[in-house]
Amino acid sequence: MNTKETHSLILGLLVICLMTAQISAKYEYQIKYLDVPLDHFTYVNESVTFKMRYLVNDTYNPDGKGPILFYTGNEGDIENFAQNTGFMWDIAPKLKASLVFAEHRFYGKTLPFGNASYESPKHLGYLSSEQALADFADLLAEINPSNRSTRGRPVIAFGGSYGGMLAAWFRMKYPHLVTGAIASSAPIRQFDTDCGVFSQILTSVFSVAYTRECSLNIARSWDTLKNYSSTADGLKTLKDKFKFCGNITKAEDITETFFDYLTDVYGNLAMINYPYNSSFLAPVPAYPVREFCGRLAQNFTGLELIGRLQEALSIYSNYTGKTKCLNIANAYDDNMGTSGWDFQSCTEMWMPMCSEGSGKDMFPKKAWDEKKFSDDCFKKFGVRPKKTVALTTYGGLYLDGASNIVFSNGLMDPWSGGGVLQSPNNAIKVVLIPEGAHHIDLRAADENDPGSVRGARQVHLQNIQMWIKQYRKMMG
């Protein structure tokens, strides 16, 4: 998930969309399309449809009667989610299940207006979570029909991050189509959480990864950088130290562009803080936050701090050693996924973000400027945020009417502050993964996974098997 503050405070799940293809050979699927209505909820242009892309693998389900493991695609190309949700592939043979990955409208190749999809609110206005859920419902009605005499196969929804929110909401809104949902790192309470929580958790990830000096150094670094940025000599020093690709000519190049870049990188590092090498925006080693913090393990100041920070940053920016210079303009590619999510943030996905500084977090103090955010949205997209729509539509804190959902949260994931950490009833399960980063439990099993991740996957599987059993009993 990619949530932007005024100047892109954090970068989220989008990184996953940019995985290299190195693991894709493991995951094979047919690519299919279904015509779905542009607008499920009005009859103004009722005949307008578009092609929704989805991926299917039926090899583990030879008799066609097994359950369907259904990924509720989020803000990005669905092929990347299919290739990065190894847990579904790991359990499919055991469950004799079909795998289906549905692409979210306006992402990947599911572009309702083709290349014009992002042109204006007249087009982009059809991008919303409820329309996407209705697309998913149509897809299930199509591939898994039920009628008075037969009921469809049991369906389990899966998703991570925004996809996890959608998986939970899909079960909540369409329980007749979805038997249960595994919602991993799904911050469905982010709409009504203190804006500073993300920054606080991020700070604690950097505080405990190696020594506490790591987050203290980062906290100090902002003023140090700002001081260097205030003179031409200082700017030159920074440019030499960090090997910036572009020209650094004014203070704002540091205090805005570079600060945003750093903030994004810290968020990314925490989210992808997996116990094995991985390759997202850039290749990173196992436990990249620990590697990063290992280079900032003591109290540094001044030019030494700058040098250490540069070294630490290279974990993310130059782990291969092949990067010639540091491009701070783009902490991630600005592909359609990004601007789609920006639009969603400007309409229904209202997630205020702020930082307090002063020891409460490692960031410079930055209040949430609602008016500026709204004005920027209007300037960019012609829309303004509907602050309460997600809470009214989906419930936020109050989930007591829901059932058959597992919410899993890595406590080292900065998004966990907006997650479901307490169960409202017996039919909602919460799994906490103390050492976990962003939806690590949905990734393929790895020999380096800590016990809590293995345990979470056990809980998922037990619940899935229970839901399938319940469903089959009901079908009689």
Add this chain to the structure above:
Amino acid sequence: MNTKETHSLILGLLVICLMTAQISAKYEYQIKYLDVPLDHFTYVNESVTFKMRYLVNDTYNPDGKGPILFYTGNEGDIENFAQNTGFMWDIAPKLKASLVFAEHRFYGKTLPFGNASYESPKHLGYLSSEQALADFADLLAEINPSNRSTRGRPVIAFGGSYGGMLAAWFRMKYPHLVTGAIASSAPIRQFDTDCGVFSQILTSVFSVAYTRECSLNIARSWDTLKNYSSTADGLKTLKDKFKFCGNITKAEDITETFFDYLTDVYGNLAMINYPYNSSFLAPVPAYPVREFCGRLAQNFTGLELIGRLQEALSIYSNYTGKTKCLNIANAYDDNMGTSGWDFQSCTEMWMPMCSEGSGKDMFPKKAWDEKKFSDDCFKKFGVRPKKTVALTTYGGLYLDGASNIVFSNGLMDPWSGGGVLQSPNNAIKVVLIPEGAHHIDLRAADENDPGSVRGARQVHLQNIQMWIKQYRKMMG
């Protein structure tokens, strides 16, 4: 509910919208308005809103902390529903509850485009059940806000007929806003029920009301009427007997217009077959079907059958004795409610209706002509039915994920064939009312109510009290 076959097979709840004002003095309320978005699910014209009307009575809830009894308005003027849902008024003092009645968009005075609301699909296309539910959700978010530290007051949804469908769906889709729902005579399974069930139940209502000859006479009457309609003399005889207001010049005036009128009247009589005098389209006595059938209690044929049918019909058309002639062009006023429901039938409310004749029901054989229905919709509104949308959206037969709903059905109500008659789980209650007509249990208590109706209201109240208790316990 008013569901039309090719030529208006039946007339439904709309009758209730046309109640006389005689009982309205009992029910007092403030009339209020809330701005709601024209379209909750896209951001194409996100700033366009309209005024939704709702009614409030707070007199039984002096401390402002009591529950909210919330009527999910259906296809008609909300004031009429407020005045005809006496059960809510009867229990409000005991529960120290507020009463709120929300008007459904495109009905009553809640016209998003004013007088132009019904002009074309560009306007009428915003009429849908999901948009209406989202309006209701916005209203509750406004009048009953909750946040992280306090939760709103418990809300119980009520509705009869289409309003009952909405009450059930409101709980299903927005369980965080609605603690429980009383869904009376709510045919949420009508989308997937044999098209002949309505005619069959209607036939049995007329078979058991007095003697079985009643429905047999009706069954014979169609051929008799058709025979008379085939000659000029015969038409004159019919005109004299029935005292038709307009000219009767051709066979179709009988076999189409009059047949449709009769079919509507039989449906109406069954639905309003209450144990006390009531005044809808026309004043009728207590148990009007019994009165009707008392005049057709023996085997009649030919001209005698015609005469008896005319007498019986006067129970509905001329109970006051003041009606000069029989207007068969309008079994009910063609107000906005009707054409709004026709539009909904042409989009999402796909409820096929047919009759089989040949002893299976008392109607002439009439197959469900899907193509003609769809073509008529396209001609009239520029839209075509989406046959599966309600089942995909709301689930139809499969409600096992739902909770805290009471479905009540009068078994003498022809709509009960599409109702929920079996509970899928412990948290869904089904109440059958053997002597009950259309949502009689939601009407004000009357000394003539049969035991099964009183019993149903007891069950409702017990469940409501239990849900409120659950909710308060949850709030801690």
